[in-house]
Amino acid sequence: MNMTEEEEALSKATKEVEDLYHIRDTYFPPDPVDRISKLQHHSDLALQLLDSIPLEQRKSPMQRATLEYLRGKILDVFPDYRKEAEDHLSKAVKLNPSLADAWLCLGNCIWKKGDLSATKNCLSLALNKGPNKKVLCQLSMLKRKMSQGAENQVELVEESIQHAKEAITLDVKDGNSWYNLGNACLTSFFVNGAWDHSKLLNSLKAYQNAEKDERMSSNPDLYFNSATVHKYLENYQRALSGFEAAALKDPGLNAAEEVQKIVNLLDKVDSLLRGHVRAKRIAALASSLSAVNLNLSYKRVTINLLSEGPNRAVAVEGKVFFFIRSESIAPLYYLLCDSNQTCFVLSVYGVRNDVIKEGDQLTLLDPYFRDVDLSWKEKNYQFKSIRLDFFEQVLVNGKALTLQQAVRTSIYAQHKP
Structure with missing residues (x-):
């Protein structure tokens, strides 16, 4: 057997392993069992190709290292841990410690x-x-995983962002590196207390750059995570289309449920505004609003004077006349009216669900305002919305909330090792 034929056998096996991992990253049938059986079928084919490589190609430590590495990588394609895969990969790095991909696997x-x-x-x-974008992306993911519950959580997430940025400098067009940076920025937003909106916007920018890489169009998690950011920002239209795209690509994700949750919420708001909002009740609530002593730096306004986005040093007074039940853990949703009898939706993060009650007067500080207007499945939704990210932004009946009334909100990016 001449050298070119020997090389060809190894090349065929390597190509089969690449195809196997392509299936892992792009094939998400409605039944997860079908995915595992397809991976099993192709991993069996890849192992057969490895076994067909003649003995004379298994003599040197380098050759044996490559074969051990490929065998370990094939066995590790499944989502669960396999000791056999670890054993082969360990042998590979012992035989040839310079095999970077074997260390990665x-x-x-x-x-x-x-x-x-x-x-x-x-x-x-x-x-x-040597510099390696795949390794840097895995390190970035790992630091985020290690940060969960760690004392130096913020520091680890910052390291995660740095690794992601380093990966991008190695290949600015690599969608996976951008996707990874998006996840790191999204995690950073929450671990830093969910106040720095530039982190959220950086996350969105990174996801948008990831989408420019055609290979990422088959990554359902990219669409899911991007939709999660849009949902948080109350860009409901983009959140709905993103979750729908994720659900089509991987029915195993809970993306279809996320679509339904948003639609259910929008339908509830719509029905409340159309049917339950009695003019007399609103007038009574609006007239019962009393002046609350405010820090001098705050200017008291009604909702019609707010501009889109954050409104610094501004306070809006409103009466709660409905708690809107939703299927999300956070935020909590309420229907309020201001002194002009204008109704609006309030979404609050970081507050326990027993703190704000119907009939309470709320003072909303530095409110984030959205004029929501969207259409979904031939239905139009229009309402005014204020979002508060921290318990310090709301006074209930003129009183500031205590730490005991607060709750920590965490949303982690979808992530598969």
Whole structure:
């Protein structure tokens, strides 16, 4: 067997492994069992190709290292941890410690059994072999995972952002690196207290750059995470279309449920504004609004004087006449009216659900205002909306809330090791 034929056998096996991982990243049938059986079928084919490589190509440590690496990578394509995959990948890096991708695969494999420090060690060793965008993206994901519940959470998430940025400098057109940066910025937004909206907007920009890479069009998590940001920003139209796209690409995600949650919320708001809002009740609530002592730096206004987006040093007084039940953990939604008898929706983050009651007078500080106007499935929704991100932004019946009345909100990006 001449050298070109030997190389061809290895090349065929390598190509089969690439195809196998392409299936893993792009094939999401309605029944997850079908996905596993397809991966099983193609991994069996790839293993057969490896087994067909003749003995004379298994003699040197380098050759054996490559074959062990490929075998381990094939076995590690499944979502669950497989010891056999770890054993082959460990052999590969012992035989040839300079195989960066083998270290990367070993790190991914060990991650599945929950040993994050050993995973970090493998990824660091992979990075020692030279700059590598795939390794940097995995390190970025790992730092976010390690940050959950850690004392140095903010620091780890900042490191995650740095790794993501480094990956982009290696290939500015790589969609996966941009997607990873989007996830890192989204996580950073929440771990830093959900106040720095530039982080949210950076996250959206990164996702938009990721979408420019055609290979990312098959990544359902990209659409899901981008829709999550839009939902938070109350860009309901974009959130709905993003979740719908994610649901079409991977029915296994809970994206269809997210669409339904938003539609249910919009329908409730619509029906309340059309049917339940009694003019007499609104007039009575509006006239019962009393002046609350405010810090001198705040200017008291009605909702019609707000501009789109954040309104600094401004306060709006409103009476709660309805708590709108929704299926989301956060935010809490209420229907209010101001002194002009104008009704609006209030969404509040960071407050326990027993703190604000119907009939309460709320003073809303630095409100984020949206004039919502969207159409979905031939139905139009229009209403005014204020969002508050922190418990410090609301006074209930003239009183500031205490820490005991607050609750921490966390939304993590969808993420698969």
